[in-house]
Amino acid sequence: MEPLRQNTRRLGTERYHDEESEIDDRQALDSSRSSLDDRLDSTAHLIDGNEDGYGDYGNDAGQERYNPRYPDLGPRSYWRILMDGPEVPKEPHVTMIFPKLQTYPNTIAKMFPTFVKRTILVVYLFMWSLIFMVLANESILSSPMIGDEHADLLRCSAVPQVWYGKNDWCGLNGEDCYGSNTGKVFRFKCPADCIKESWTYSETPVGGYESVYRPYVIGGNNTYRADSYVCGAAVHRGIVSNRAGGCGMIRFTGPKLNGFISEKSHGIESIGTEAEFPASYEFLDTSGLSLSGCYDLRVIxxxxxxxxxxxxxxxxxxxxxxxxxxxxxxxxxxxxxxxxxLAGGEELADAELxxxxxxxxxxxxxxxxxxxxxxxxxxxxxxxxxxxxxxxxxxxxxxxxxxxxxxxxxxxxxxxxxxxxxxxxxxxxxxxxxxxxxxxxxxxxxxxxxxxxxxxxxxxxxxxxxxxxxxxxxxxxxxxxxxxxxxxxxxxxxxxxxxxxxxxxxxxxxxxxxxxxxxxxxxxxxxxxxxRRGAPTFKGGFAKFGEPAIIEGGGVLKNITLLWQSLSDARQSDESIDTAWDGYSLIINDVERYRGRNNSFNITDWAIQSFGNLTESIALTYYVRVAFAEIVGSRTGDYTRAGKIVLNTGEWKVPPPGAI
Incomplete structure (x- = not known):
């Protein structure tokens, strides 16, 4: 039994000395590696100098500085250098301009316990939110009032309450739009920055002119075509400010037979046209009325x-x-x-926002x-x-x-x-x-x-x-x-x-x-x-005008009948014509004036019936466009560009190619 104990003690002593020797070897190896790391770090510092906004990759908290990512396989190819980067990656850092200002918040933060810092932050965010809510309510969320009447908050562009849009959107003779109601008064509030925001971004016809990338304001001298963007026209008239918006009132004044003038005012050059239009409006004076919630406080x-x-x-x-x-x-x-x-003047525009x-x-x-x-x-x-x-x-x-x-x-x-x-x-x-x-x-x-x-x-x-x-x-x-x-x-x-x-x-x-x-x-x-934003669909085929039938009349006007290609003829030459088309839609001066199955229209008879005895003082120039349409349904194809007809001279200008 004693020899067994002696052998056990001897084996334990030998194991202890072996472990002690292994620890010494590891310490020596670590010391060698540390010395090598120090030399490499010194060399890297001399090369980089820490002058280029980059520091050595890693930190001093135990991450090994020299740890080649790739085995020594000889010189690296340009492709490997590009894909793998430098052998020792460089960690970028922000240049510490004004060092005291950079670290000042950290210094202040150490002076207060966490609870105090969190309380200050919550109070700050609450006060910020409160200030923002008060200003936003006054600027856009509160109901604008002109006198005792509510005013509709509008966007700067098209206003469906006044005029739905171009071509046939307002129905025959524009009767489906509010703007055709002569004598009606409309109260409104406009936001700021309406000079740029009242642009059109697709070609919109104004007689023979196609408006795009400019404010859609037609007329001047306080007489504007009813499809003009109300807020753009209000800035043009000086009723509201481009910087702070404002409130105003318009009154619809019925047809304007001798066209609309072009006028440059308050940063907007309006569009002029000699063509008549079935509706117009003017701005009313609000200086004697109390206004509230009318101004856009976005700058503040x-x-x-x-x-x-x-x-x-x-x-x-x-x-x-x-x-x-x-x-x-x-x-x-x-x-x-x-x-x-803003979507265009809902009754509860603030709630919608x-x-x-x-x-x-x-x-x-x-x-x-x-x-x-x-x-x-x-x-x-x-x-x-x-x-x-x-x-x-x-x-x-x-x-x-x-x-x-x-x-x-x-x-x-x-x-x-x-x-x-x-x-x-x-x-x-x-x-x-x-x-x-x-x-x-x-x-x-x-x-x-x-x-x-x-x-x-x-x-x-x-x-x-x-x-x-x-x-x-x-x-x-x-x-x-x-x-x-x-x-x-x-x-x-x-x-x-x-x-x-x-x-x-x-x-x-x-x-x-x-x-x-x-x-x-x-x-x-x-x-x-x-x-497409109102641009042509380029589907269903295009109608085409023919030469109008012109007969000399006994008075100032010539008897002129507009003619266009029939659907049966169009389908023989163009297979893309939509089978649903069963009639035609005719636009005269940007308003639909005819919708039916005939492919002809006597524009002289229509003008006399609409405006009475025409003289030289009344616009005798008409811009016409035609499209295929559904008579029973509401679909309409793309309209041609505008052709021009003058009733007293019989002058006819063929529409340019394309659709609008």
Missing amino acids: IISVNIILSLIFGYFVSHPGLFLYGLTIAGFWTVILASNPP ISLGFRRLLPALLSTYVIYGFSTKPQLKDLEANFSRMVFWVSGFWIAILENYVFAALPLDRLTPHDLNAQPGAWLALIILVSVVLSIAIGQAYVIWRLGKFKPYIQYYLLVIALLIALSFVPNQTLRMHHYIWTLILLPGTGFKTTPSLFYQGLLVGLFVSGVARWDFDSILQTYEQL
């Missing part, structure tokens, strides 16, 4: 929100709280101040969560550059929230071939814009390469490009890169701690918020019908 609201958000962005360092706070503030600023999506806002807010916040995870958290977590975050991130955010002002001078509407060709200077502006974006992308790509993450990012963007190319080939669809789509695509490339990345991310998040708040989550694929 925007200014207050920018100032309070700068303070918020300086002291709030938590990435999630920072992002969601600014997103909600920017979202409601767009909805209720800078670019409200609130409902619409919450309908869009929830999916916007869910998208913000994705932005937070992929972009904002990696960039702002543990960021000590509080001053840079405030100056660059928050300023970029508000530049984008106010994109309808900041980028208003750019001759860009929508990035579709039709719109780019239609607006002068659009292609040049697009080329410049793409060049700027590409230069920024190259700078961000370099940051990504220095981090050693170029390969996954280039794979991501190549996949996105491939998907977009594939979507562009979907039949009968147009690829539409809305605000929110291309910002979501670009945002992952901004999630880095560099000063330019702060600005780029703020800008892109602001564009996302403003796009969703104003235009909602529109589809990336849209049909032509969804995009």
